[in-house]
Amino acid sequence: MDAALHAYEKLAERFGAQHWWPAEGRFEVIVGALLMQQTTWRNVATAIANLKRAGLLSPAEIANASIPELRRHVRIAGLYRSKPRRLKRFCQRLMEFGGDLDRFFRRDVRLVREDLLAQEGVGPETADSILLYASDTPTFLVDAYTVRIARRLGWIATDTYEEVKAWFEARLPRDLPLYREYHALLVAHGKEICRPRPRCAVCPLNDTCAYYRTGRP
DNA sequence: ACCCAGGTGGCCC
DNA sequence: GGGCCACATGGG
Numbered sequence: 001m002d003a004a005l006h007a008y009e010k011l012a013e014r015f016g017a018q019h020w021w022p023a024e025g026r027f028e029v030i031v032g033a034l035l036m037q038q039t040t041w042r043n044v045a046t047a048i049a050n051l052k053r054a055g056l057l058s059p060a061e062i063a064n065a066s067i068p069e070l071r072r073h074v075r076i077a078g079l080y081r082s083k084p085r086r087l088k089r090f091c092q093r094l095m096e097f098g099g100d101l102d103r104f105f106r107r108d109v110r111l112v113r114e115d116l117l118a119q120e121g122v123g124p125e126t127a128d129s130i131l132l133y134a135s136d137t138p139t140f141l142v143d144a145y146t147v148r149i150a151r152r153l154g155w156i157a158t159d160t161y162e163e164v165k166a167w168f169e170a171r172l173p174r175d176l177p178l179y180r181e182y183h184a185l186l187v188a189h190g191k192e193i194c195r196p197r198p199r200c201a202v203c204p205l206n207d208t209c210a211y212y213r214t215g216r217p
Numbered sequence: 218a219c220c221c222a223g224g225t226g227g228c229c230c
Numbered sequence: 231g232g233g234c235c236a237c238a239t240g241g242g
Contacts (some may be wrong), residue, residue, distance in 0.1 A: 033223095036222095036223060036224085037222090037223080037224040038221090038222060038223090038237080038238085038239095038242075039222060039223090039226065039238085039239065039240080040221095040222055040223090040240075041223075041237095042224095042240085042241085043222095043240065043241095044223095075238085075239075076240075077238090077239070077240095078222090078237080078238040078239035078240080078241065079224095079225095079237055079238055079239080080237095080238065080239075081237075081238080082225085082226090082237070082238095083238095086223055102231070105219085120225090120226085121224090121225065121226085122225085123224060123225050123226085124224095124225095125223075125224060125225090126223095126224070129223080141223090143223050143224085144223075144224085145223075146223095146224095158233095160231095170225095181228080183223085184223095186223090187223045188223090190223085
């Protein structure tokens with residue numbers, strides 16, 4: 001069996017289902033993805049709750065809200081000079097599709113990804129998180145944990161986003177729940193796995209870990 | 218008092 | 231194309 005799939009099964013067996021992004025609908029997933037950068041989910045959840053309580057949790061409402069008002073609600077998620085503007089602009093883009101996410105996502109996936117990447121504050125990880133968790137698109141989502149762990153396991157030498165993504169997609173079945181759960185496992189338990197010795201001795205991935213075998217990175 | 222978190226964009230070479 | 235760096239809040 002391929003190492004990438006084998007590792008997934010070990011992680012799933014050890015940590016179980018992750019219930020990642022159990023958000024109330026696709027739009028909340030998008031808002032969360034835009035706010036999530038360099039902060040904690042706890043603060044993002046508070047920010048989303050703030051927006052919801054203010055009746056702002058829709059493309060139309062956010063597109064029409066003022067930056068200062070958005071800032072009041074999402075300040076807790078940090079980067080408050082950029083995130084409110086990014087949120088508003090993204091929703092303005094959605095309003096070009098009538099605020100209808102079905103219409104926005106109904107285009108060719110590559111076109112949608114290009115569209116996402118063209119938005120301010122949407123890099124490859126945020127674009128893929130939106131595709132994966134808000135649009136049911138089986139695209140492998142890479143983050144800092146993914147890169148660190150894959151390098152530690154000796155799977156890859158690169159740290160380039162698209163190369164890491166391609167490496168996993170070439171070795172895993174193109175399966176939506178699998179991609180979702182794999183990413184969730186790596187992020188939720190990234191601090192517990194692939195750590196330097198002696199902690200790595202109890203890592204569920206040590207049987208396929210180059211570092212664990214050789215003692216060197 | 219640091220250091221970091223599920224990144225991104227701007228700058229420099 | 232790669233290597234820095236600022237960004238901002240809240241929690242360890």
